[in-house]
Amino acid sequence: MKALLLSLVLVPFVALAQTPTIEISGASFRPLPVAVPAPVTQNEGAKKEAATFDATFTFDLTASGILQVLDRKSFTADPKEGMAAGTINFSRWADVGAEALVKVSLAEDAGALRGELRLFNVGTGREDLKVSKDAPGNNPSLLAHRLADALYRHFTREPSPFLSRITYVRKAGANRDVVVSDWDGGNPVSLTKGGINILPSLSQDGAQVAYTSYRKGRPDIWVQRPNGEARSLVAEGQMATGAAFSPDGKRIAYALAEGESAQIYVANADGSGAKAITDTPYGLNTSPSWSPDGKRIAFVSNRGGSPQIYVMGADGSGVTRLTFQGNYNQTPDWSPRGDLIAFTARDERNAFDLFTVHVDTRKVTRLTQDQGNNEEPAFSPNGRLVIFTSTRNGGTQLFVMTSDGNNQLPLRSEKGTLLTPDWAPLAETAQP
Amino acid sequence: MHSAVSHSLLVTRSTRMSRFVVASVVGHVVLLVAAILYARFSGGPKVDMNAQPIRATLVRLGKPRDAKLLPRKEQLPPPPKEVNAPKPAPEPAKPPPSSNAVAVPVPGVKPEPASAPKPEPVKGEREGEDRRKRLFGAFDKTAKAAPEEDPEGAEDGDPDGDSATAEGERYFGLLQAQVRRHYSVADTIPESERMHLKALVALRLGRTGEVLDVSLTKPSGNDLFDSAVVAAVRKASPFSPPPDHLRDALQKSGVNLMFNAL
Numbered sequence: 001m002k003a004l005l006l007s008l009v010l011v012p013f014v015a016l017a018q019t020p021t022i023e024i025s026g027a028s029f030r031p032l033p034v035a036v037p038a039p040v041t042q043n044e045g046a047k048k049e050a051a052t053f054d055a056t057f058t059f060d061l062t063a064s065g066i067l068q069v070l071d072r073k074s075f076t077a078d079p080k081e082g083m084a085a086g087t088i089n090f091s092r093w094a095d096v097g098a099e100a101l102v103k104v105s106l107a108e109d110a111g112a113l114r115g116e117l118r119l120f121n122v123g124t125g126r127e128d129l130k131v132s133k134d135a136p137g138n139n140p141s142l143l144a145h146r147l148a149d150a151l152y153r154h155f156t157r158e159p160s161p162f163l164s165r166i167t168y169v170r171k172a173g174a175n176r177d178v179v180v181s182d183w184d185g186g187n188p189v190s191l192t193k194g195g196i197n198i199l200p201s202l203s204q205d206g207a208q209v210a211y212t213s214y215r216k217g218r219p220d221i222w223v224q225r226p227n228g229e230a231r232s233l234v235a236e237g238q239m240a241t242g243a244a245f246s247p248d249g250k251r252i253a254y255a256l257a258e259g260e261s262a263q264i265y266v267a268n269a270d271g272s273g274a275k276a277i278t279d280t281p282y283g284l285n286t287s288p289s290w291s292p293d294g295k296r297i298a299f300v301s302n303r304g305g306s307p308q309i310y311v312m313g314a315d316g317s318g319v320t321r322l323t324f325q326g327n328y329n330q331t332p333d334w335s336p337r338g339d340l341i342a343f344t345a346r347d348e349r350n351a352f353d354l355f356t357v358h359v360d361t362r363k364v365t366r367l368t369q370d371q372g373n374n375e376e377p378a379f380s381p382n383g384r385l386v387i388f389t390s391t392r393n394g395g396t397q398l399f400v401m402t403s404d405g406n407n408q409l410p411l412r413s414e415k416g417t418l419l420t421p422d423w424a425p426l427a428e429t430a431q432p
Numbered sequence: 433m434h435s436a437v438s439h440s441l442l443v444t445r446s447t448r449m450s451r452f453v454v455a456s457v458v459g460h461v462v463l464l465v466a467a468i469l470y471a472r473f474s475g476g477p478k479v480d481m482n483a484q485p486i487r488a489t490l491v492r493l494g495k496p497r498d499a500k501l502l503p504r505k506e507q508l509p510p511p512p513k514e515v516n517a518p519k520p521a522p523e524p525a526k527p528p529p530s531s532n533a534v535a536v537p538v539p540g541v542k543p544e545p546a547s548a549p550k551p552e553p554v555k556g557e558r559e560g561e562d563r564r565k566r567l568f569g570a571f572d573k574t575a576k577a578a579p580e581e582d583p584e585g586a587e588d589g590d591p592d593g594d595s596a597t598a599e600g601e602r603y604f605g606l607l608q609a610q611v612r613r614h615y616s617v618a619d620t621i622p623e624s625e626r627m628h629l630k631a632l633v634a635l636r637l638g639r640t641g642e643v644l645d646v647s648l649t650k651p652s653g654n655d656l657f658d659s660a661v662v663a664a665v666r667k668a669s670p671f672s673p674p675p676d677h678l679r680d681a682l683q684k685s686g687v688n689l690m691f692n693a694l
Contacts, residue, residue: 019634019685019686019687019688020604020687020688021687021688021689021690022604022607022608022611022687022688022689022690023608023690023692024608024611024612024615024664024689024690024691024692025691025692025693025694026612026615026692026694027615027616027617027660027691027692027693027694028615028616028617029616029617029618029619029621030616030617030618030619031618031619031620032618032619032620032656065619066618066619066620067620099618099656099659099660099663100656121655121656121659123655123659123662123663124655124659126655128655155618155620155621155622156620156622157622157624158622324500325499325500325501325502325503326500326501326502327500345502347501347502347504348501348502353502355502355503364502364503365503366502366503366504366505369504369505405505
């Protein structure tokens with residue numbers, strides 16, 4: 001993009017009297033180097049929560065993909081420097097490479113935690129943003145997500161993923177439980193208590209989770225709110241797996257095994273009006289994922305001999321094969337931006353890695369490589385980030401990266417074997 | 433019968449050919465002797481016994497990746513880490529040997545200059561680090577040296593060409609390339625805004641190419657972009673000295689730099 005758009009236009013100096021103009025285009029874009037000193041605490045109550053706040057806030061900014069959070073060890077500024085522009089020695093911040101400076105002050109008052117954030121342009125010394133947010137005193141990470149969101153919105157003019165929610169499966173012994181947590185893995189809430197519960201999918205607003213449970217002996221689809229009761233959504237007496245809510249939350253798609261084959265069904269969100277939209281007598285069709293406009297569904301089918309990613313209309317029309325590289329492609333997730341579908345593929349070295357395929361051009365791009373097995377991608381609500389599972393550090397952990405495969409970081413989630421993450425489509429989802 | 437005898441090759445005949453044969457034999461002998469003598473006195477080709485053999489290996493041409501396989505990422509070597517913190521001061525020279533050691537002058541042997549001790553790689557790591565620094569130092573040098581090329585006319589240039597104009601364009605081209613190398617803008621700027629971002633910077637240069645003044649004459653309205661373009665000019669400086677005919681103009685009225693984000 002940069003090179004293509006570089007137009008080398010030299011306006012020749014016609015006369016010496018006229019000042020010549022050189023045109024320079026095609027900037028390279030890189031994360032903004034930002035200094036984020038530890039928050040200043042106004043009272044004891046705030047001091048107690050500062051460490052949790054700080055870890056959460058720093059993680060949000062680091063994982064955002066648009067900021068390069070500088071190492072505090074290099075800071076040379078006075079740690080007691082004030083919050084106001086007049087008291088800040090900006091040259092000290094410029095010396096360590098910072099282009100922006102984020103200062104936060106925390107105060108606790110009557111059980112509530114209040115944070116004030118100020119953003120400065122280090123070059124001009126100007127205060128670009130001043131914002132205050134509140135959260136319950138026992139939830140410093142919510143305050144951190146709110147302030148990080150305000151900062152992210154200031155820069156990108158779009159909601160951050162920091163206030164959204166994810167769901168995943170925690171494997172412990174023979175049990176597999178469905179968990180809902182903050183986007184970074186914080187505040188996990190277990191929905192199920194024992195048994196085998198797999199393939200969770202968050203509704204658009206994150207308020208309920210559909211998952212596959214073996215509690216009746218065979219896999220059925222259940223739906224549940226955090227801290228609520230589970231109710232059966234699809235119990236056909238057959239094997240139903242992998243429900244996915246449509247973006248408007250009005251429909252669900254899932255796979256139903258019938259003898260030798262599996263077909264994709266679409267039903268109303270309450271399970272009524274189910275209708276098969278694939279019909280391959282001896283083929284398997286699984287893992288449906290909706291396009292952001294709800295008009296198409298990506299899925300996995302082995303109708304061509306090996307599992308590959310296909311797309312079709314939400315009514316089953318116009319089936320098109322998208323992937324032609326690799327012979328084991330699965331778990332598609334359609335980006336909320338609409339252009340890409342992320343999927344897991346087993347390559348010729350028998351490693352599982354993540355890829356994206358462009359819906360129109362079918363161009364396949366690799367996101368992970370040579371770092372254990374990486375599976376089960378799920379896009380953030382704004383499509384800029386992807387969470388996935390990775391075995392690179394031993395065990396199976398949740399990771400996050402940008403949608404082009406950069407900045408791969410482990411989430412701050414609980415320890416243990418965590419599987420099949422899903423990200424709610426709405427940026428700001430219901431808090432439990 | 434008679435005709436057969438006269439045609440026999442065994443019969444000696446005195447023809448004109450015999451003279452040519454004799455001349456030819458004598459000629460060959462002379463050439464041979466001359467060649468032997470030349471070889472004897474010229475000493476033959478010199479063979480350098482210390483020369484290192486040139487090892488050439490044939491590498492099989494890589495097959496293009498099978499179109500049915502999944503793509504692999506190109507493995508780029510990790511870029512050198514930018515060090516923002518001030519560089520540590522060079523290691524102080526080794527202290528002179530302790531007073532217990534007495535330097536005994538040996539007649540006939542010149543003492544090694546103590547001021548220039550040979551750098552001894554203590555650890556492999558440090559050695560690697562040094563080598564890397566040296567390598568990147570060399571890169572830095574070439575990067576800096578490039579714009580300082582003597583802006584002479586091209587050998588195959590047009591004899592009617594206006595060398596002053598060409599020189600000026602060439603100088604502005606260098607200026608542009610140098611600024612562009614440092615032209616990086618924060619990723620936080622929304623994509624929708626990027627195509628509209630434009631800023632005009634006025635730049636005045638001194639006789640040696642030093643920056644006299646950088647000012648934002650038409651800001652884009654986006655602070656991050658505006659500070660990035662000014663930073664690009666500052667980071668790119670100093671520039672190479674302007675050609676003679678531009679020196680005054682660049683000092684007085686300067687040059688405008690029009691930045692586009694995309």
